[in-house]
Amino acid sequence: MLLPFDYVRAGTREDAVNLAIEAGHTGSFLAGGTDLFVRMYDRQLRPKTLIDLKAIEGIEGIEHQNGEGLSIGAASPLNMLVRNKFIRSEYGLLAQAAHSVGSLQVRNRASIGGNICNASPAADTAPALLVYEAEIETWGPKSSRLIPISEFFTGPGKTVLEKGEFVYKIRLPKNDTQSYGVYLKLGRTDSVDLSIVSVACLAFASGEVRIALGAVAPTPIRAREAESVLLNSKDDEAIAQAASLAREMAVPISDIRAGEEYRLEMTEVMAGNAIRQALSGLAAIREVK
Amino acid sequence: MTHRIEMTVNGEPVRAEVSSQMRLLDFLREELDLTGAKEGCGKGECGACTVLVDGEPVNSCLMLAVEANGKEVLTVEGLGEGDRLDSIQQSIIDNSALQCGYCTPGIVMSAKGLLLRNPNPTRDEVVEAISGNLCRCTGYARVIDAIMQVSASSDSQEEGSER
Numbered sequence: 001m002l003l004p005f006d007y008v009r010a011g012t013r014e015d016a017v018n019l020a021i022e023a024g025h026t027g028s029f030l031a032g033g034t035d036l037f038v039r040m041y042d043r044q045l046r047p048k049t050l051i052d053l054k055a056i057e058g059i060e061g062i063e064h065q066n067g068e069g070l071s072i073g074a075a076s077p078l079n080m081l082v083r084n085k086f087i088r089s090e091y092g093l094l095a096q097a098a099h100s101v102g103s104l105q106v107r108n109r110a111s112i113g114g115n116i117c118n119a120s121p122a123a124d125t126a127p128a129l130l131v132y133e134a135e136i137e138t139w140g141p142k143s144s145r146l147i148p149i150s151e152f153f154t155g156p157g158k159t160v161l162e163k164g165e166f167v168y169k170i171r172l173p174k175n176d177t178q179s180y181g182v183y184l185k186l187g188r189t190d191s192v193d194l195s196i197v198s199v200a201c202l203a204f205a206s207g208e209v210r211i212a213l214g215a216v217a218p219t220p221i222r223a224r225e226a227e228s229v230l231l232n233s234k235d236d237e238a239i240a241q242a243a244s245l246a247r248e249m250a251v252p253i254s255d256i257r258a259g260e261e262y263r264l265e266m267t268e269v270m271a272g273n274a275i276r277q278a279l280s281g282l283a284a285i286r287e288v289k
Numbered sequence: 290m291t292h293r294i295e296m297t298v299n300g301e302p303v304r305a306e307v308s309s310q311m312r313l314l315d316f317l318r319e320e321l322d323l324t325g326a327k328e329g330c331g332k333g334e335c336g337a338c339t340v341l342v343d344g345e346p347v348n349s350c351l352m353l354a355v356e357a358n359g360k361e362v363l364t365v366e367g368l369g370e371g372d373r374l375d376s377i378q379q380s381i382i383d384n385s386a387l388q389c390g391y392c393t394p395g396i397v398m399s400a401k402g403l404l405l406r407n408p409n410p411t412r413d414e415v416v417e418a419i420s421g422n423l424c425r426c427t428g429y430a431r432v433i434d435a436i437m438q439v440s441a442s443s444d445s446q447e448e449g450s451e452r
Contacts, residue, residue, distance in 0.1 A: 108345045
């Protein structure tokens, strides 16, 4: 059972902002609800008003235009991303990350916007969005903003979103060269569980390699120092050094899923694996062409 | 706050007035007396409350009744025709793929969602489809066998087709 609240449906972006201002601090935006309802069920959150965003035009759906990159409505359920052919071929790492969330049932409801707005350090789509250098288009009382994903998270459960501001779209820039991405997630089980450590690695034909880590810091993070090692060399020694630098950037906690030391060890192991898999995947698709 | 909602449940149009906080699961069980969907964890982890909304499996404990306004809901009670079971239900029986049965309606609906979308799934696809359904008695091997058997035996996608 859920405690009583008022459900209101926003018809437009302006409507959503006004409803949020009206509801004040007892209001909460609703997209898929798969995290929100769990917290309400557990009485961690007791909102008095839920503002459903799903009826707003453009907040659900995936758009891509040639040479323009990708635009994803924030309330798009994760399975929409997983099944989208364009995302699977051009932004495969994002499809993998979306696919690793929860269960099939959860992915039919859980939205990509909700995944990042909850700002869990373990949010699976966050490392993917970090390596694709996504921008978060928000709508709020003052104006619309475009926030780089690297500046979006400020701590566990915390983002730069202001009162009454919500995420409208997530924009991914066009990939200029061929790329191959890998998302590795370590959980206690293959499904449903949150990640203990996760690593996203995106290798470009230009030689650039991007790495992001999940569940090992207060927010999902880019491991830029590890990336820079791989600019000049991609031999075993460089990969080992990059993996070790990824470990140095991790500042994990111990919790019910794993201890700090285990997380550190796994960060290094998984970063190495992710880099190797991304590089060999890239080499394979370049051979085909 | 209450809301007037209209939806289709197991092919029948339903109109009702529901409170904001009423979950789809509560609506089905308490208002429509459709008790096939079960509440296990109430948090979307066990899948005992799985129903199809517009053909897709969802946890009905994580969806409000008002959010199902205008949608098509299918529960385990809506499967089969008259006394004839859906081929998935029959296969679960034939394969003894249950013990206490609490998780079974959810598993059946997850399997139904899979077979509607993909009539000939691989074993891995079956495993993925029921990955959100916990069974604490019999395990999954027979359940997977049962679903694989349906997909192997049904040449058509017709609902409730004979095995």
